[in-house]
Amino acid sequence: MTRVASRAYWNEALETVAPGPLADLTARLLREQLAYAARRSAFYRAKWAAAAVDPARVSGPDDLPALPFTEKPDLVAAQAGGGPFGTNQAAPADALVRMQATGGTTGRPLRMAMTRRDVQTYNEVGARAAWAAGLRPGDILFECMNYSLYAGGVSDHLTFETVGACVAPVGVGQSRRLLEILGDLGADAMLYSTPSYARHLAEVAREQGLDPRGLRLRRGLFSGDAGLANRAYRDAIEETYGLVARNIYGTGETAPVAAECDLADGLHFLGQGTFHPELVDPATGAPVALRDGADGELVLTTLTREAHPLIRFRTHDQIRVTTAPCACGRTGFRFRVLGRTDDMFIVRGVNVFPLAVGDVLGEFQPDVTGEFQVVLLEPPPLVRPPVVRVEAAAGLPETTWPALAERVGTRIRELLMFTADVEVLAAGTLPRTELKARRLVRAETDSSQ
Numbered sequence: 001m002t003r004v005a006s007r008a009y010w011n012e013a014l015e016t017v018a019p020g021p022l023a024d025l026t027a028r029l030l031r032e033q034l035a036y037a038a039r040r041s042a043f044y045r046a047k048w049a050a051a052a053v054d055p056a057r058v059s060g061p062d063d064l065p066a067l068p069f070t071e072k073p074d075l076v077a078a079q080a081g082g083g084p085f086g087t088n089q090a091a092p093a094d095a096l097v098r099m100q101a102t103g104g105t106t107g108r109p110l111r112m113a114m115t116r117r118d119v120q121t122y123n124e125v126g127a128r129a130a131w132a133a134g135l136r137p138g139d140i141l142f143e144c145m146n147y148s149l150y151a152g153g154v155s156d157h158l159t160f161e162t163v164g165a166c167v168a169p170v171g172v173g174q175s176r177r178l179l180e181i182l183g184d185l186g187a188d189a190m191l192y193s194t195p196s197y198a199r200h201l202a203e204v205a206r207e208q209g210l211d212p213r214g215l216r217l218r219r220g221l222f223s224g225d226a227g228l229a230n231r232a233y234r235d236a237i238e239e240t241y242g243l244v245a246r247n248i249y250g251t252g253e254t255a256p257v258a259a260e261c262d263l264a265d266g267l268h269f270l271g272q273g274t275f276h277p278e279l280v281d282p283a284t285g286a287p288v289a290l291r292d293g294a295d296g297e298l299v300l301t302t303l304t305r306e307a308h309p310l311i312r313f314r315t316h317d318q319i320r321v322t323t324a325p326c327a328c329g330r331t332g333f334r335f336r337v338l339g340r341t342d343d344m345f346i347v348r349g350v351n352v353f354p355l356a357v358g359d360v361l362g363e364f365q366p367d368v369t370g371e372f373q374v375v376l377l378e379p380p381p382l383v384r385p386p387v388v389r390v391e392a393a394a395g396l397p398e399t400t401w402p403a404l405a406e407r408v409g410t411r412i413r414e415l416l417m418f419t420a421d422v423e424v425l426a427a428g429t430l431p432r433t434e435l436k437a438r439r440l441v442r443a444e445t446d447s448s449q
């Protein structure tokens with residue numbers, strides 16, 4: 001495959017910016033964005049008036065915690081406030097060129113529009129992420145994300161085109177056709193999907209008698225669920241296809257703001273000049289200093305958004321930060337996603353993220369498939385131990401399952417410091433999905449009465 005002479009970064013000036021100039025740029029853009037929101041968004045005017053705060057007093061990021069958070073349900077509620085996009089529509093109707101919707105598993109979808117400049121900004125940030133993750137002109141990328149309204153569909157697609165790659169809009173539910181095309185392609189290609197979809201596609205391939213390694217998928221860019229944070233899950237995908245896996249992080253309301261570089265040692269924040277990141281304590285909302293080793297919920301503020309500014313938007317993703325310099329030269333801090341703050345549960349005073357259970361299971365491969373589910377039997381406070389359902393690998397004798405359950409329970413107790421009631425199930429028992437894997441089942445919302 002011919003390659004253009006490769007540069008190291010998509011946007012060297014911003015991806016390697018030093019802290020001082022970044023702080024100056026952020027402060028200036030933040031003041032402008034707040035003034036814009038105060039002028040154009042009835043939603044923010046009302047929110048700030050109710051909190052008795054004056055955005056004009058925010059001169060830089062250090063003052064930002066004076067302003068209230070923005071939660072997704074607030075934005076959904078604001079849709080009812082008139083017009084197609086409600087009271088946080090800050091740009092005129094004739095400036096809007098794209099609409100997408102996020103959420104929808106619970107509650108009403110949040111409708112979000114973009115102006116032409118918002119699209120360019122999304123493409124710019126997404127291109128930095130895709131470039132960091134290894135996408136280049138000359139690559140053929142099969143995008144297997146949900147294109148129906150979801151930002152990860154068309155919007156991410158166009159970030160890859162911005163890089164200059166050749167992108168195929170596959171979508172979901174097209175696995176058989178995709179396998180046909182890959183079989184005929186006669187060239188190396190790349191995949192963009194959720195980690196769950198990659199597992200699903202491999203199963204469909206095997207059902208058809210195809211070895212996934214024969215598909216010539218040489219690199220996978222993954223996003224949409226945190227599965228790749230689990231080392232064993234990631235290794236299994238890389239091994240299954242013989243590909244290099246790289247993680248991209250974003251939320252449907254913001255953009256792909258982070259990605260792994262060649263060194264794959266955490267997600268680099270790449271939203272410089274576009275998003276301002278903060279860390280907060282998910283329980284109290286108190287600011288957490290963004291320093292090496294810090295844990296906190298990621299909160300993002302848009303710096304240039306025209307259609308729907310987002311000021312202190314809570315992602316509900318709990319992250320752990322690394323600030324040590326990376327050999328790639330990018331200065332954006334690195335992080336790994338620990339889990340959804342909404343998925344965190346507390347067992348006898350210990351905070352647990354279901355993803356951490358997946359990490360423990362990594363030690364037990366190949367005896368387990370890696371699929372799992374945590375079932376909470378009651379609303380908090382938990383008295384009965386959570387049930388952890390794991391799948392035995394196909395062919396593992398059933399007589400060995402009780403001992404496996406015992407060993408998994410012991411490691412969970414040692415590493416995560418809680419007692420679980422481990423159930424071993426047959427391979428393929430837990431629900432598979434082409435989209436996001438569902439790892440936590442809560443009794444109060446999920447069981448029948």
Ligand SMILES: [Zn+2]
Pocket residue numbers: 261262263268326327328329330
């Ligand atoms: Zn790096």
